[in-house]
Amino acid sequence: MKIAAIQMVSGIDLQANLATARRLIGEAAGEGARLVALPEYFCFMGRADTDKLAIAETPGAGPIQQMLAEAAAAHGVWVIGGTLPLVSPDPQRVLNSCCVYGPDGALAVRYDKIHLFRFEREAGGVRESYDEGRAIHAGDAAAAFVAEGSRVGLSVCYDLRFPELYRALMAPPCDLLSVPAAFTYTTGQAHWELLLRARAVENQCYVIAPAQGGRHENGRRTWGHSMIVDPWGEVLAVRPEGEGVVIAELDAARIADVRSQLPALTHRRL
Template sequence: MKLAAVQMVSTPDVARNLDSARRLIAEAAAQGAALVSLPEYFCLMGRADTDKLSIAEEPGDLHAPIQQMLSQAAQEHGLWLIAGTLPLRTPDVARVRNACLVFAPDGSQAARYDKIHLFRFNNGREDYDEGRVLERGDTPTAVQAGPLRVGLSVCYDLRFPELYRAMSFAPGAAPCDLISVPAAFTYTTGQAHWELLLRARAVENQCYVIAAAQGGKHENGRRTWGHSMIVDPWGEVLAVLPEGEGVVVAEIDAARLAAVRAQLPALTHRVLG
């Protein structure tokens, strides 16, 4: 089964971003991808955090422009679409949820995950706090996407390994075959930790990781790290795009997944938690 991670350099213009996403999904489908992931904030990199409030959509409204495009793209190409993130309304008009929606090949919404861990960073030069406009989620979420059990996470979640354990080891759950991490990592933190953390999550969970990222200099002045990649269960980077718009594609190999887990059955050796 082929996976594709879409990398974007999104703008403050939703329509332009949707056009870019639609084109890149088609490019991934043309390369044979059966599952495609978009990056965090694929639909908007605003000039201010509060810009998310004005474009936020009602949950489950497939006639709203962002959700409609996602549903149609999944159905048109007959693929699973992990739709990065988009802002969904909450009862608090000053807050939105940063939500990752998954669409099935028939265009229906198969899952929703709301980002749990909200990023805050201050190094004396840069100061950013997602909590100013985001309401955090509270529910670890995995979805069955065809033959794959896919754990959903977003960007800063990557730093919290207990989230991935919760997906795989909840009562009655099976370990994830794939972890998705759509992101908009800052250049500073991405350069230091992005690949390191992605490979660590792949190795400790003995699963594939797909990480679709924002990657470049945005019109709002922000620079994101990029390096969208697909990592295998042994921590090997199978495909990566350092910067700029594009698609990275790799094959998920069920035999490879089984072999890693059989040769070093670390998931069965857990004692704590």
């Protein structure tokens, strides 16, 4: 099964972002991808964290969810919808939700991001400060789905630093782990590829990581480097910066070979 990671440099115009995402889904499908994954915040990168409250949708209704469903059905592909803001129990915060749509356009599963990013650093007179908890309500449950016989585990961005989530997703084992992200340039440069390859190696499965990659209208710079990694930790395809599509083949035989040669998943004791 061909899988595609879409890289974007999303801005503050919701409709423009949706149009770009729709076009890139079509491009990926045109290259033969059966599963297409969008990055975190693909639909909107506001000037302030709280801007996303104004476009928050209720589950099952709204232009963002409608576009994802229509694109999946139009191209007959699985769409992992990066993340979008959904209303939460707290009116001052939203859920950062990954909605997955099947080739029929129906919602297959939803995952609400569990781990919320916070980072503060000052270097060379430049201060970076992020705190997702100011505007996002954390989820509390892992989620997975099956696409064309392959089990796919869901995660989002900062989740990547918490291997216990991926272990929870490996019962039964996943064939593919999805990590839509908007890594900062600083943390991405240091840890992005390292963590993605580690998750692939320790879980002996493919990892698809669609990312935001470039300088955004709000001044933020994201690391990009959308990539697909195989079960041995080999990077099969990567796009450093700018919008575009990264495609590779998910090969079930490759997963089986790795797991038979080094049956680490069966050696777990904790």
